[in-house]
Amino acid sequence: MSKQVYISADYAEYDGDRDVVEELNKWGSDNLHKVDFIDMSKVASGSVSKDTDCRICDLKQEFNRQINASSAVIFVVGDKTALRTAGSACNRSGNDQSSCNCTPYKQNTNGTKPCKVFFTSTPGENDDVGCINSYSYLKHEFKQAEKKNKAIIVVYNSLRKESGWLPSYMKNYEDCARPFWTTNYRGDKVGDYSYIKEVLGF
Secondary structure, rough: EEOOOOOOOOOOOOOOOHHHHHHHHHHHHHOOOOEEEEEEEHHOOOHHHHHHOOOOHHHEEEEEEEOOOOEEEEEEEOHHHOOOOOOOOOOOOOOOHHHHEEOOOOHHHOOOOOOOOOOOOOOOOOOOOOOOOOHHHHHHHHHHHHHHEEEEEEEEOOOOOHHHOOOHHHHHHHOOOEEOEOOOOOOOOOOOOHHHHHHHHH
C-alpha cells in the first residue's frame, strides 16, 4: 500500500521549484518506494478549481483536506519561497462580507466579485486552520501541517543548507532542514533521499 505524502512548493513557471517536485514524483513511482505524492499544483488544477467561482478560501479548504489525508508533508524551500504572497489577498477575516471582494481563481482578467462567505467563525483547537485568512497558500499549508501534527520534512532546492531562504514561519525547522540535491560520483546533480526515507520509514 502506498503512502500519501503532500508536497508544498513554489510553482512559479520560471523561478520556482518544480524540478524538485518532478524528481520526487519519479522517485516515488519506482518499484521500491510506493509514495503517492499529492502536490499543490495537482490540487489547484483539480476538481475544486474547475468551479468557475473557485476562490482563495476554496483552494485553502481543499489543501486542508489533502494534508489531512497525508501521512507527511514535504516543504520545498527555494530562494523565492519567503517572498511568495499568492493566496494572501483575502481580507474577509475581521471584515463584513459587504465590504470584501476577491478574484476567482485564475480569473484576474474578469475582475473581482463580492465575497461569497456569509459567516465566519474562529476555528477550535482541533479544527483545521480556517480557510478565511491572509496567509499565503504556502504559509497556510505549513500552518495546517503543524496544527494536524503531520510529519514535516523541509528541503532546500539547493546543494547546500540555505537557512536564509526559510520563511519566518519555518524558522523552527532550521536545524532539521536539508539540501535536496547532492552530486554523484560523476559530478551530476541528483536527489538526496536519505533524510526523506528516514522520516517516511523506508
